[in-house]
Amino acid sequence: MDKEITKWxxxxxxxxxxxxxxxxxxxEGSEQDRKNKTTGPKxxxxxxxxxISASQWARRLAxxxxxxxxxxxxxxxxxxxxxxxxxxxxxxxxxGGKNKKGIVYGLGTESEAYYPRSGRRxxxxxxxxxxxxxxxxxxxxxxxxxxQAMREELxxxxxxxxxxxxxxxxxLAWLEGPSSSHSxxxxx
Numbered sequence: 209m210d211k212e213i214t215k216w217x218x219x220x221x222x223x224x225x226x227x228x229x230x231x232x233x234x235x236e237g238s239e240q241d242r243k244n245k246t247t248g249p250k251x252x253x254x255x256x257x258x259x260i261s262a263s264q265w266a267r268r269l270a271x272x273x274x275x276x277x278x279x280x281x282x283x284x285x286x287x288x289x290x291x292x293x294x295x296x297x298x299x300x301x302x303x304g305g306k307n308k309k310g311i312v313y314g315l316g317t318e319s320e321a322y323y324p325r326s327g328r329r330x331x332x333x334x335x336x337x338x339x340x341x342x343x344x345x346x347x348x349x350x351x352x353x354x355x356q357a358m359r360e361e362l363x364x365x366x367x368x369x370x371x372x373x374x375x376x377x378x379x380l381a382w383l384e385g386p387s388s389s390h391s392x393x394x395x396x
Contacts, residue, residue, distance in 0.1 A: 262314070262315045262316070262318040262322075263318050263321060263338045266337075266338040266339050266342055267338065267342065269342075270338075270339070270342025270343070270345065270346060271342075295339055295343075296322055296323070296337055296339060296340070299312075299322075300312060300323060306319070306323065310325050321337060321338060322337045322338070322339070323337075
């Protein structure tokens with residue numbers, strides 16, 4: 209560690225920082241940050257310090273089924289009142305809206321993906337916010353799973369009906385048979 213840069217730092221703290229910098233996790237993260245700043249067409253615009261963009265967070269959270277991405281209290285109140293609540297509008301309200309430049313606190317340059325500026329036309333591919341898309345994808349997956357379960361249940365019911373028809377047919381054949389002393393039919 210550079211002594212000029214850290215001369216203000218207490219000795220014990222310097223040792224702790226030096227120990228942290230020598231860990232494998234720190235070195236791996238530092239190497240990734242270095243690559244993010246210097247490679248590819250988006251060099252210097254990528255996030256560093258192991259941070260990710262708001263849209264990347266939305267994608268990751270949408271794929272994590274153990275997390276609920278909604279603001280529970282207003283949504284619960286709205287569900288009791290019988291109205292729908294837009295999660296994006298709740299967020300906008302919670303952070304105090306857009307600033308003078310049209311930026312939403314916490315979203316940075318991703319603000320326009322969630323809250324397009326008025327007077328601008330958005331392209332069809334960006335007409336839905338990432339959270340809306342992820343919610344729609346989650347609902348679609350759930351509906352597909354329910355449909356598959358219903359199909360399996362229908363197959364089982366049809367098979368049971370087929371077996372019952374066969375049993376009824378064999379019982380009718382037995383009852384209408386030539387023998388007058390009816391013995392029990394063989395078990396099927």
